[in-house]
Amino acid sequence: MAASTTTGNFKVIGTRPIRHDGVDKVTGRAKYGADYAFPGMLHGKVLRSPHAHANIKSIKIDKALKLPGVKAIVTSKDLPQAENKLEQAGEMTINPMYLSMNILAHDKVLYDGHAIAAVAATSPHIAEEALRLIEVEYEVLPPVMTVDAATRPGAPILLKDLRNKEEGDKPTNVAQHYQFKRGDVAAGFKAADYIVEREFNTAMVHQGYIEPHNAVGIYNSDGQATIYCSTQGAFDVRSLSAQVLGMPVGRIKVVPAEIGGGFGGKTTIYLEPLSVLLSKKTGAPVKLVMSRSEVLRASGPTSGSKIKVKMGAARDGKLVAAEIWMAYEAGAFPGSPVGAGAMCIIAPYTFENFQIDAYDVVVNRPKTAAYRAPGATNAAFASETVIDELAEKCGIDPLDFRIKNGVKEGAAQVVGPAFKRIGFIQTCEAIKHSEHYKSKLTGKFRGRGVASGFWFNAGMQSSATVNIHTDGTASVVTGSPDIGGSRASMAMITAEVLGLPVTDVRPITADTDSIGHTDVTGGSRVTFATGMAVYEAAKDAERQLIERAAKVWEKKPDEVEFRDGKLYAKGDGVPPMSIKQLAPRFPRTGGPITGRASVNARGVGPGFATTVVDVEVDPDTGKVQVLRCTVAQDAGKAIHPSYVEGQMQGGTAQGIGWALNEEYFYDDKGTLRNSGFLDYRIPTCLDLPMIETVVVEEANPGHPLGVRGVGEVSIVPPVAAVANAIYRAVGVRMTETPMSPPKLLKAMLKRRGATQHSAAAD
Amino acid sequence: MPTVVIPALLRKFTGGIERAEVPGKSIRELVRHLGERFPGIDQQLLEDGDIRPSIAVSIDGEIATGGVLDAVGETSEVHFIPALGGGEV
Numbered sequence: 001m002a003a004s005t006t007t008g009n010f011k012v013i014g015t016r017p018i019r020h021d022g023v024d025k026v027t028g029r030a031k032y033g034a035d036y037a038f039p040g041m042l043h044g045k046v047l048r049s050p051h052a053h054a055n056i057k058s059i060k061i062d063k064a065l066k067l068p069g070v071k072a073i074v075t076s077k078d079l080p081q082a083e084n085k086l087e088q089a090g091e092m093t094i095n096p097m098y099l100s101m102n103i104l105a106h107d108k109v110l111y112d113g114h115a116i117a118a119v120a121a122t123s124p125h126i127a128e129e130a131l132r133l134i135e136v137e138y139e140v141l142p143p144v145m146t147v148d149a150a151t152r153p154g155a156p157i158l159l160k161d162l163r164n165k166e167e168g169d170k171p172t173n174v175a176q177h178y179q180f181k182r183g184d185v186a187a188g189f190k191a192a193d194y195i196v197e198r199e200f201n202t203a204m205v206h207q208g209y210i211e212p213h214n215a216v217g218i219y220n221s222d223g224q225a226t227i228y229c230s231t232q233g234a235f236d237v238r239s240l241s242a243q244v245l246g247m248p249v250g251r252i253k254v255v256p257a258e259i260g261g262g263f264g265g266k267t268t269i270y271l272e273p274l275s276v277l278l279s280k281k282t283g284a285p286v287k288l289v290m291s292r293s294e295v296l297r298a299s300g301p302t303s304g305s306k307i308k309v310k311m312g313a314a315r316d317g318k319l320v321a322a323e324i325w326m327a328y329e330a331g332a333f334p335g336s337p338v339g340a341g342a343m344c345i346i347a348p349y350t351f352e353n354f355q356i357d358a359y360d361v362v363v364n365r366p367k368t369a370a371y372r373a374p375g376a377t378n379a380a381f382a383s384e385t386v387i388d389e390l391a392e393k394c395g396i397d398p399l400d401f402r403i404k405n406g407v408k409e410g411a412a413q414v415v416g417p418a419f420k421r422i423g424f425i426q427t428c429e430a431i432k433h434s435e436h437y438k439s440k441l442t443g444k445f446r447g448r449g450v451a452s453g454f455w456f457n458a459g460m461q462s463s464a465t466v467n468i469h470t471d472g473t474a475s476v477v478t479g480s481p482d483i484g485g486s487r488a489s490m491a492m493i494t495a496e497v498l499g500l501p502v503t504d505v506r507p508i509t510a511d512t513d514s515i516g517h518t519d520v521t522g523g524s525r526v527t528f529a530t531g532m533a534v535y536e537a538a539k540d541a542e543r544q545l546i547e548r549a550a551k552v553w554e555k556k557p558d559e560v561e562f563r564d565g566k567l568y569a570k571g572d573g574v575p576p577m578s579i580k581q582l583a584p585r586f587p588r589t590g591g592p593i594t595g596r597a598s599v600n601a602r603g604v605g606p607g608f609a610t611t612v613v614d615v616e617v618d619p620d621t622g623k624v625q626v627l628r629c630t631v632a633q634d635a636g637k638a639i640h641p642s643y644v645e646g647q648m649q650g651g652t653a654q655g656i657g658w659a660l661n662e663e664y665f666y667d668d669k670g671t672l673r674n675s676g677f678l679d680y681r682i683p684t685c686l687d688l689p690m691i692e693t694v695v696v697e698e699a700n701p702g703h704p705l706g707v708r709g710v711g712e713v714s715i716v717p718p719v720a721a722v723a724n725a726i727y728r729a730v731g732v733r734m735t736e737t738p739m740s741p742p743k744l745l746k747a748m749l750k751r752r753g754a755t756q757h758s759a760a761a762d
Numbered sequence: 763m764p765t766v767v768i769p770a771l772l773r774k775f776t777g778g779i780e781r782a783e784v785p786g787k788s789i790r791e792l793v794r795h796l797g798e799r800f801p802g803i804d805q806q807l808l809e810d811g812d813i814r815p816s817i818a819v820s821i822d823g824e825i826a827t828g829g830v831l832d833a834v835g836e837t838s839e840v841h842f843i844p845a846l847g848g849g850e851v
Contacts, residue, residue: 086815086816087815178844417839417843459827602824602826
């Protein structure tokens with residue numbers, strides 16, 4: 001189902017062709033990172049800390065090196081000193097010093113699973129055996145696992161160099177403070193008829209991609225290195241690895257393998273520099289692949305958080321003030337998505353008075369990485385629950401309440417600038433008029449909840465080339481790893497511009513030596529920004545086709561037109577010429593045709609989504625079953641609607657897992673106790689209904705085809721929508737994730753106790 | 763003259779002023795004039811002569827990409843906001 005305001009008269013865009021990489025994927029021919037093998041290849045394993053927080057007093061590798069089959073061992077001593085300085089790297093800013101300390105612990109381990117040393121051996125088993133022979137002497141320190149523990153006076157300090165300007169020149173665990181404010185908050189609350197104030201806590205969760213991190217590094221004696229790996233950003237792997245290894249960027253080539261999920265988690269590096277270091281020491285290719293346990297313990301989940309929200313509304317439902325305090329766990333090094341969370345938390349609504357204070361706090365957990373709309377889901381859980389409560393107090397339907405207060409074109413964003421054309425209200429209207437919302441939900445312990453969400457989407461740099469082959473077919477080459485069907489979208493954009501059947505366009509993801517710089521596949525940017533580069537490259541090819549046809553016809557280029565894949569000579573009876581007819585004449589008219597474009601894309605169109613969920617709660621166990629779920633999202637223009645719907649469904653499924661089951665569970669020593677998919681429970685198809693989708697198409701004026709990013713915002717509303725549905729099912733407001741059976745049952749029993757106590761008192 | 767909207771945490775340099783009209787045809791000129799009027803604020807925005815990696819610049823509602831090189835119109839509204847990534851690793 002779709003509601004569209006886009007007006008393009010498209011032939012290919014908006015259709016649903018079979019993806020070009022489909023055959024390779026379903027026949028097992030697609031090559032993932034762990035599939036790469038080279039003659040003489042060695043296997044690497046990583047020694048990881050069993051302690052959450054400890055000083056490393058010594059590392060002895062002699063015994064391990066003597067084990068037959070062991071070829072090399074690296075520790076942080078093999079890494080050059082990296083700079084303590086912020087640098088831009090795609091969607092992230094990085095501090096090379098902290099990045100290096102995360103790759104291999106320097107003088108301190110900062111979380112359970114922190115890498116300490118890496119071994120290369122002739123087999124994975126020998127490498128594993130060698131890990132047991134490495135002797136590490138620790139001075140164990142008290143772990144600091146939560147925002148509260150990290151900010152308590154006298155809390156153990158994780159990073160001796162970490163200073164916060166606001167706290168003076170003294171060590172701290174608070175890396176950063178963000179603040180956004182507008183208007184007069186106190187006066188705003190004075191005008192409120194209803195005020196709701198609540199505190200929320202969310203657990204650290206992982207992206208749960210199925211394919212573990214992997215890397216094969218080959219260091220040649222001429223100083224050139226090649227890395228094969230599963231990544232969302234080959235160029236980022238190249239630049240980050242160069243920083244950590246102290247190598248020039250131009251001496252590293254990164255070949256992106258097929259990718260078995262990333263969701264933001266594969267936008268940084270872990271194994272890649274280790275594979276190069278070990279290869280340099282041994283002279284052989286070295287492959288490292290994480291186990292599931294290593295992925296959960298030592299890659300980058302997203303932050304757990306503590307959020308306090310106070311909001312006020314007038315009796316007529318107008319929101320008048322908000323005061324928000326939020327702190328996110330960054331993990332062992334600075335850089336949680338709390339800034340983004342702060343900019344998202346009230347983004348769908350117009351507030352004349354607000355103050356938001358947000359804190360980035362280091363704790364003894366793995367360094368967080370991006371996860372689908374980083375920071376926004378935690379934030380929306382808090383704000384959308386309070387919005388729901390205010391709507392109830394005002395006696396207004398929760399969707400009408402959102403529509404009444406929702407942002408439209410011209411409204412000021414939290415950070416100040418005004419929104420351009422956006423589709424938030426349309427997503428609310430789409431849910432309001434959906435068959436789902438209009439249907440009646442009956443039965444005991446059942447409830448329906450709604451929530452909305454915002455995500456910025458990103459632009460950044462992309463490059464593309466479009467090659468017209470000698471038979472008139474084409475290939476489109478980009479540097480964006482395909483994690484959500486982008487090959488199909490890039491081929492469709494090329495086909496649309498050149499008037500070709502989409503099957504005549506072959507999409508290719510190139511390595512870092514074969515295409516111009518392209519930033520990470522993340523921030524919902526590929527169809528928007530790489531799509532913009534592809535559109536421009538195809539247009540460049542079109543201009544060249546016109547010039548060639550003009551040559552053939554002995555006319556000027558402005559006397560030739562290109563329409564629907566054919567070239568027409570204006571004003572005479574010459575029959576039109578197809579690209580297929582012109583292609584054999586390329587050699588005589590100037591040679592091959594290659595369209596090129598590179599962009600640093602502006603005109604990003606932000607995304608909004610609204611979700612409705614029906615749940616049933618088991619009153620005896622607290623288990624929640626999702627009965628039905630519908631999500632409406634503004635896509636701008638859906639290039640391939642099936643893949644837009646797939647993104648909406650995927651984000652929603654992850655949001656429901658976040659809501660109901662998923663959490664990092666640490667014991668009191670800071671050891672992760674659920675580092676496998678049996679105990680860290682992501683939803684399966686048995687846990688979810690078919691997620692229904694409504695694609696709203698409010699064209700983005702900043703893109704030639706109206707495209708907005710679509711990969712992230714659908715994960716933002718589900719946690720709050722589930723919480724709001726649970727409230728309507730059993731009357732308890734959940735303020736903590738996951739809303740798992742033990743937590744919900746406890747809350748229900750508490751409420752029952754209070755109700756009975758109150759009845760007895762009456 | 764272009765208007766610069768001062769981020770909340772930098773208003774301590776402006777005595778609480780939220781919006782300031784500052785002359786300049788580029789972000790570089792704007793920041794220079796801003797620093798002359800509110801000493802110290804330019805150092806918060808710049809590093810090695812360009813906008814800090816942790817800061818994004820919005821010109822007339824659109825995230826700009828050229829750092830100090832971006833042009834600014836006579837009636838432009840400029841916001842300095844946290845970069846989306848925000849992270850440090």
